[in-house]
Amino acid sequence: MKNSQLYKGSLNTILMKLLEENGKMYGYEITQKVKEITKGELKITEGALYPALHKLEAEGVLEVEVVQVDNRLRKYYKLTEKGSAETVNKLAELEEFIKNMQTIVNPKLSY
């Protein structure tokens, strides 16, 4: 991941937000979507993505669905009910963080 230390803490929130918007997604699709949205600025690596997805799955935030696509199996992730509720909190938390960072980094533009 680019600038990993800064982005790392928000990886779960990014994943949850994407799944909230797109319903079910598979790993490769997530990496491409993030790349597309950020115009290649942010690249989520496999080594960061899958452990995060597996952790969220174990916590009951995500559930999986395995579907036969072409000649192989594809594992889709989607938010559980608990996950959807948690996404709202996570996003509020992140917005608060961005707001505070903005005040610190650029006090003149603070709101």
Next chain:
Amino acid sequence: MMQLSAENLKFIDTYLQNSGVFYYDIRLELVDHIATAVETKMNSDNLDFYNAFKNYMVENKSSLMKLNKESVGISWQTLNPFLVFLIKPLMLVLAIAIYAFYSFVNVHSFFSEQFTINELFFVFIVSLALFQIIYFHVLLKRRYFTIEKIGSILGILYYFQLFFVPAYENKKSSALTLSIITYFFVGYVLYFYSKIIDFKKTKIILH
């Protein structure tokens, strides 16, 4: 859109296996990821399978191998759902039933508190561990990250038992102690079973 053949997919799977990705469920997900990336590369750069695969691996292998570091070790994240399972209403009814059974049917008098904690609990853990080893290696034939992670709870129970061993020298029998130990045993079996059922629903295990 170019599509990989079954042989190409097998090649990726074998490559990952040889690189030490031994959990089948993790490999299955990675095969799909790599295959999709390789297919995209083959189309955009007009490459054949081997060159597209090679280029992809040169770029991404170090990141992929980080996945091997995902461990089934003991963690709160694994233990927490088990504890939540143990306090479900139906499970608590079972706990009361076990206690009632030991109180009315006078079995507990044959087991001193010391024996229950030092020996019986240990026998329970060892027999569950043996069952798991047979289940993982003989019946499933493949290793699954999701399932072996559940199995690590047994390790936590083992440490829990070690923690109590030196403190218990009470020769008197106790229906309560026997009930608690039995409850952990039965609770673990039911939890493991329910998780296997959940995992089987994902269909990963059938392939």
